[in-house]
Amino acid sequence: MDSAVTSLRLNPFKGCDGPDGAPVPWNRYGRILSTRPNFTLDPLFHAGCYYVQDSSAMFVGHLFRKYLDVIPSAAKESHVKILDLCAAPGGKTTDIAASCREALGNAFELTANEVMKARASVLADNVAVWGDPNVTVTSVDPAVIGRTMKGHYDVIVADVPCSGEGMFRKDPRAVAEWSPQLPGICAARQKRILADAWPALREGGLLIYSTCTYEDCENDDNLEWAARELGGDIIPPEDEFGQYGVRLTRHGNLLKAGDVPGEGQWAGALIKTAEAPSARCKIADLRPLESRMQNFDGGEPRVELDLQQALKYLHRDTLFLPDAPLGMLVVCYRSHPLGFVKNLGSRCNNLYPKSRRIQMDV
Numbered sequence: 001m002d003s004a005v006t007s008l009r010l011n012p013f014k015g016c017d018g019p020d021g022a023p024v025p026w027n028r029y030g031r032i033l034s035t036r037p038n039f040t041l042d043p044l045f046h047a048g049c050y051y052v053q054d055s056s057a058m059f060v061g062h063l064f065r066k067y068l069d070v071i072p073s074a075a076k077e078s079h080v081k082i083l084d085l086c087a088a089p090g091g092k093t094t095d096i097a098a099s100c101r102e103a104l105g106n107a108f109e110l111t112a113n114e115v116m117k118a119r120a121s122v123l124a125d126n127v128a129v130w131g132d133p134n135v136t137v138t139s140v141d142p143a144v145i146g147r148t149m150k151g152h153y154d155v156i157v158a159d160v161p162c163s164g165e166g167m168f169r170k171d172p173r174a175v176a177e178w179s180p181q182l183p184g185i186c187a188a189r190q191k192r193i194l195a196d197a198w199p200a201l202r203e204g205g206l207l208i209y210s211t212c213t214y215e216d217c218e219n220d221d222n223l224e225w226a227a228r229e230l231g232g233d234i235i236p237p238e239d240e241f242g243q244y245g246v247r248l249t250r251h252g253n254l255l256k257a258g259d260v261p262g263e264g265q266w267a268g269a270l271i272k273t274a275e276a277p278s279a280r281c282k283i284a285d286l287r288p289l290e291s292r293m294q295n296f297d298g299g300e301p302r303v304e305l306d307l308q309q310a311l312k313y314l315h316r317d318t319l320f321l322p323d324a325p326l327g328m329l330v331v332c333y334r335s336h337p338l339g340f341v342k343n344l345g346s347r348c349n350n351l352y353p354k355s356r357r358i359q360m361d362v
Helices: 059-070 091-104 117-132 142-148 171-179 183-199 219-232 308-316
Strands: 006-010 022-024 027-033 050-052 080-084 107-114 135-138 153-158 199-212 230-235 254-255 266-273 302-305 327-333 337-342 348-350
Touching: 006 091, 050 091, 050 219, 059 091, 059 153, 059 266, 080 091, 091 107, 091 117, 117 135, 142 183, 153 183, 183 199, 183 219, 183 254, 199 219, 219 230, 219 266, 230 302, 230 348, 302 337, 308 327, 308 337
Parallel strands: 080 107, 080 153, 107 135, 153 199, 302 327
Antiparallel strands: 006 027, 006 050, 022 027, 199 266, 230 266, 254 266, 327 337, 337 348
């Protein structure tokens, strides 16, 4: 396949209302689109009915679902605790959240962490729009998590920064920034990230490690290093999707742009075998960002908007709803909540967050 394609993942807890397309083999809510629509002008996108995500990136969520059964049964009797260590912009976080909802109901807590503050803000917005209240967004260095959350997490998902070779087809900057020295530099940084966060994973816990590069030193070699130096047993990969272009490597699965519809991705997993002390601190000690979760379950009156009204609302224009009740209202599009307005009768105060407003003319 010569050019990048567009794919998305439907939100099963908002009715899977969104664009249709060809199925993604490793995600039953994934869709590969024949053309790229203008998502900015689709209120369903802003309502969190779907998340635009590369189909190859969805493979990490597949491994999470596949290996969830290896988590010790004691964790499942209470709450399974998951850390998405390098979570921005939020595609893998929202995929994992949906998987937890289906498999665990309300018995999970998911921490989505991003150390870069600007990227953490984007992550917080995307998580809020997705709308799962069991997801907390933090912006903390992995070393701090390792020191303060010893043995706390049952699963750590580490989609680590890498040399980005899998993005060459899609992102010209990845090509411009690459050099022969970059994979080695990235491999060393990835080891530091894993070593820093490792104490936070409980004994018997699951590590899912992934990159968007093809370099062995960043992929198989690093997972092998983690198993040997930090203490873990690598889960042997299985050839499940070979007919769809997914390759087996020594310790993981490789998706190469051109072999699969999406971009490049590598992912593998291991079980931690080293001891980890029980956590004494609470998850709140990580100083979560303001989640700004889209929670509309407070019994406020709801008002249905047509497409043009919905786009005006998302643009933060003034709305006029003369037939609606006065006071705080939830405005919806096709029954999906978009946000709040305060109806004064003569006009409505538009309370849609400024950080999310549509910039283009509507």
